[in-house]
Amino acid sequence: MPPRVPRMKALSARPNRPFHGATPSAGTPNLPRALRTPILITMLQGADRFETLPEDARASIIDAAADAITRGGRVVFPTDTVYGLAASSASTSAVAALREHSGRPDGALTWHAPSVEAVARAFDLPTPVHRRLISKLLPARTRFLLEQRPETIDAWLRAFGNDADAIRAAVVENNIVSIRVPAHPVTRAILERVSAPVVAIGVGHAAPNEADGFDVIIDDGPSPDRDPSTAVELALNGAFRVRSVGAVSEADVLAALTRTVVFVCTGNTCRSPMAEAIARDLIAKRAEDGLSTRALSAGVSASRGSPASAEAVDAMAALGLDLHNHRSTPLSRELLESADAVFTMTEDHAETARRLDRRSAHKVERLDPDTDIDDPIGGPVELYRDVADRLAALIARRLGELDHDPRNGPYGGAPA
Structure with a gap:
C-alpha cells in the first residue's frame, strides 16, 4: 500500500496572504499555489515516517518551510521536545515577532543548527569536554550556551555579509551563542535549506491549530517529550554547568x-x-x-x-x-x-x-x-x-x- 501524502490546506480567512516581507516570485520552482499561502501540513504520526513519504511530498514540505523562513516569515516545526516557532536571524522584523510572541523583548535567541558538523565549522571547541559533550548530547534534547572569543564570532558572522549585524543582534549575547541541533528529520532538512542561521522559540507540545500570523505550520502530532531541552553552559576554559534541567537529566550530562x-x-x-x-x-x-x-x-x-x-x-x-x-x-x-x-x-x-x-x-x-x-x-x-x-x-x-x-x-x- 503506498504511503499517504501529507494533507495540505490553506488556513484562516486570508487565503491569499503572502509570505512576510515579499510576494513569491513567478520563478519559484515546483511549488503549488497552496504552498505560497499560510498552510497547515499534517504529517503522518512519528518523525521516522517522514522518510516513507514520496520524494515530491518531502520536497514540497521542505521547500514551503525553507522558502517562508528565507523570505522573512515564521514557521512552526517539530523538534525532539516542544514545537518551535522559527525565523531567519537575518530578518529583524521576524526576530522581533518571535521576541514579542515569547514575551521576552531582549536577549539572544537559540540558533537551531542543521548538524553537529555545522556547529564545529562555525565555532571553536577547544577542549575535550567541549567536543565530548556536544558530540554525545547533540543532535537532540540539549541546548548549549557556548562561550566564544570575539574574533571567532566575528569570523563566523563575516560569512553572512550584509546580514552580519542582524544575525549578531539575534543570536549573540556577551560572546555567548545558544545552540540546538534538532533530531527531527523534517526540521533538519529545512534548516539545511536556509542559508542564514535559523532561530526558534518553544510554542508548546502540540502544533498550533490556527495561523496566528504564521506562514507554515508542520503538525507531526504531540511532541514525544513533554520537557523542554536541557541547557548546558560551556566556558572557553572547558568548565561547564547545567543551567536548567529538562529532557536530559544532569546525571545523563555527567555520564556523557x-x-x-x-x-x-x-x-x-x-x-x-x-x-x-x-x-x-x-x-x-x-x-x-x-x-x-x-x-x-x-x-x-x-x-x-x-x-x-x-x-x-x-x-x-x-x-x-x-x-x-x-x-x-x-x-x-x-x-x-x-x-x-x-x-x-x-x-x-x-x-x-x-x-x-x-x-x-x-x-x-x-x-x-x-x-x-x-x-x-x-x-x-x-x-x-x-x-x-x-x-x-x-x-x-x-x-x-x-x-x-x-x-x-x-x-x-x-x-x-
Whole structure:
C-alpha cells in the first residue's frame, strides 16, 4: 500500500496572504499555489515516517518551510521536545515577532543548527569536554550556551555579509551563542535549506491549530517529550554547568563525559583481558582532561565467567598488573551500543562484531590497523609477554587518538 501524502490546506480567512516581507516570485520552482499561502501540513504520526513519504511530498514540505523562513516569515516545526516557532536571524522584523510572541523583548535567541558538523565549522571547541559533550548530547534534547572569543564570532558572522549585524543582534549575547541541533528529520532538512542561521522559540507540545500570523505550520502530532531541552553552559576554559534541567537529566550530562572502550578477542581469556588491564593502567596515568575513560573486554565466542589463562596472568604480573579477578564476558549487542570505540584483535573479530550490531559498526576497528594480533594460546609465557608489549604500544596510540577521533567528536562519524 503506498504511503499517504501529507494533507495540505490553506488556513484562516486570508487565503491569499503572502509570505512576510515579499510576494513569491513567478520563478519559484515546483511549488503549488497552496504552498505560497499560510498552510497547515499534517504529517503522518512519528518523525521516522517522514522518510516513507514520496520524494515530491518531502520536497514540497521542505521547500514551503525553507522558502517562508528565507523570505522573512515564521514557521512552526517539530523538534525532539516542544514545537518551535522559527525565523531567519537575518530578518529583524521576524526576530522581533518571535521576541514579542515569547514575551521576552531582549536577549539572544537559540540558533537551531542543521548538524553537529555545522556547529564545529562555525565555532571553536577547544577542549575535550567541549567536543565530548556536544558530540554525545547533540543532535537532540540539549541546548548549549557556548562561550566564544570575539574574533571567532566575528569570523563566523563575516560569512553572512550584509546580514552580519542582524544575525549578531539575534543570536549573540556577551560572546555567548545558544545552540540546538534538532533530531527531527523534517526540521533538519529545512534548516539545511536556509542559508542564514535559523532561530526558534518553544510554542508548546502540540502544533498550533490556527495561523496566528504564521506562514507554515508542520503538525507531526504531540511532541514525544513533554520537557523542554536541557541547557548546558560551556566556558572557553572547558568548565561547564547545567543551567536548567529538562529532557536530559544532569546525571545523563555527567555520564556523557565517560568514554567506554571495549577490547575484543575470541574467548576473552588471553588477548582482550590483557588489553583491558593495560588500558586501565595507561588511563590511570594520563593527565586529567575533564573526561574519564573506562576499559572493558569481551569475546566473540566467550563463555561467561572463565578466568584469564595462567600465561596471561603471568605476563601481566611482569608488568605489575593483576588479572586474577578477571572473568570472561561474551560480546553482546548491549555492550557494543554502550561503547564509544571497539578494538578487536583480528579482522574476523571485527566482522563478527559488526554483524552483531549493525548500528555500532562504525565504532569497530582492528586494534592494529595493519595486521591481526594472533592468539598466543598454547605458547610459552614469553610469547604472551611479546603480545603484551605489542598491545601496550598499540593501546597507547589508540588512547591518544580518542580526544580527536571523528567518531567521538563533532567532525563526522555515525549518522544520527
